[in-house]
Amino acid sequence: MKRASCWYAPLALLLAAGGAAAQKPEPGKAAPSAELARRLEATLGQMTQDEKLDFIGGTRGFYIRAIPRLGVPELKMSDGPMGVRNYGQVTAFPAGIALTATWDTALVNRVGVMMGQDARARGVHFILGPGMNIHRAPMNGRNFEYLGEDPFLAGRIAVAVIRGIQSQGVIATAKHYLGNNQEWDRHGISSDMDERTLREIYLPAFEASVKDGHVGAIMDSYNLVNGVHMTQNDYLNTQLLRKEWGFTGIVMSDWDATYDAVAAANGGLDLEMPSARYMNAKNLAPAIQAGKVTQATIDEKVRRILRTALEFGFFDRPQLDPPVSLYNQQARQVALEEARAGMVLLRNGGLLPLDRAKLHSIAVIGPDAHPAVPGGGGSSRTTPFAPVSFLQGISNAVGPDVRVLYAPGVQQGAAQNDRNLGAVGAADALAQATDVAGRAEVVVLCVGFDTRTEREGADRTFALPPGQDELIKAVLAANRNVIVVLTAGGNVDMAGWVDRTPALLHAWYPGQEGGAALAQLLFGDVSPSGKLPISLERRWEDNPTHDSYYGPDGNKPADRRPPDANAVAHVAYSEGIFVGYRGFDRSGVKPLFPFGFGLSYTTFGYANLKVAPAAGPGAPVVVSFDVTNTGQRAAAEVAQLYVADGHARVPRPVKELKGFARVELKPGETRSLSIALDRRAFSYYDVKKKQWTADPGDFTILVGGSSDSTPLKGTVRVK
């Protein structure tokens, strides 16, 4: 079994993870055994043409059909990526963006293991996740499912969760390949980008999923890339994914993302989901007859599906694993840890942590306070057994002597969401909330989005849903001790209130245990340790994609579409590689909160940076340094390593994340960490040479606790 490329991953993390050796199959990479190859060819050889053509189109929504006479089992799929969605109540894990905010690959791996167990308890062979499209702008309705703005971080998180899922004998599906960076008009837009931008920003998470995660399946997205539908994009599906990266697994379509039988058959699609609307016998049999599609092309698709199924053992054991319970108590605990580690404390004017012993009353206010909002809307939405809302979590955590007051705070319809009404009705919710805020010592104000206002299939607003800015301002005026808790997949427009807010915490979508996790952080049982996987802009205008997300006129692409129903609207990724902090660093505009930022209840010191140059060709540069907990509380720190190239022949970002390590430290404790950097960590994609290139010279190594706080600085010469 090939071990993960340790040059990409911090050594300290690999050691800490301790799970790498426990990984079970790494399918898609190991050469199939002679016996497996024999079974594969024997099965394929007995299939009729009709059976083959039926096999490459899904059935019953989420299945690949069985061929009982050949012992080929029916294969069952489920969304993804926040839990096993399709078959009743299940563990609802926090969203992908929260998973990423943990920067904890060992924990992420355990999340994957738990998802795999939940899948086995339901007989599921494929989880349709993780999603890993890069965050360009806060409006993308699916940002919450994805892994942030940085390709390196997204890749490490994707690999950890994929390994966890697949260690349980369940196929993970990396989606949505490629360029699904907005939900607006997702069937009709083409994400247009140059080769370097593709290679450096949008492909690396998929590349890591294939090369290091050995992911079993990849899902092609709805959108086009550079004018070609992804389900028929020969360059991305075949030349790059298969020939260059060596992917041997299954390329499936997103649900109804196939548009042409012959083009898809020849363009690298193996499996049309959810049904064979295009790649069916009616269309393909004559195409084969006419020489437009070869028999070998069809056989290869069938072979890939069969081989992956054989490699995962699906022919040899039932996928339903009855010893694994439908109700997964261990997964509950992991979901709690994940929610807690992913929440990011953004401001704290000394208000937190709250002291239970001194507290007499607390108000929990806002549309996201209750009921729980474990995730955003769309195909990722899971149904948990017993979600814990912020109101419930806080109430459970305080003693009977503490008075807990509650008000939803937003009038009916104002949040486009009637669940906010509760007992209040069209009853003046704002006045009630203000009154409640004035009666409590402390207010926890829970604002943000939910399954209706942030979801698949639509983009959302940068502004909070209607009524919420007014609510925040009114509550801030009524009480000096307000903690704003944000539920969202990314940033929101906070300009009107953030500077007056004593404490602010980003909870993302925290899964079923969000309320318990929040309470543990607020009361200081655990110190916050999450760090932002995205830059939070002060104004939307500051975002590097501002002029290219909907175009310079701000109109959505569909508005600019030519009056032909089939015409494609092109979204030019004109900011190129300068997405997120890469763009902020270039423009010099300060974000409100920078990438990698997150407060703790303690403080950390960094010292003793040592940079050891590569010992020889192919050897890594090894960076080591000490992190000390210089405060009074035990806490975790995420140390981040950025590489800066000041001498390249092409424009490069000021700095780029190339390593990280999360460490738990007691007060006064120091830990030495080392991070290995391979040549790719110093390289850009040279479009002329068509390869990753590091221009020889001195590179700067920056280490610290966020992208704008890197107290350690060193140099290394790369030959």
Ligand code: BGC
């Ligand atoms: C989504 C996919 C999902 C599929 C099946 C599509 O609408 O884009 O992410 O896996 O539906 O539910």
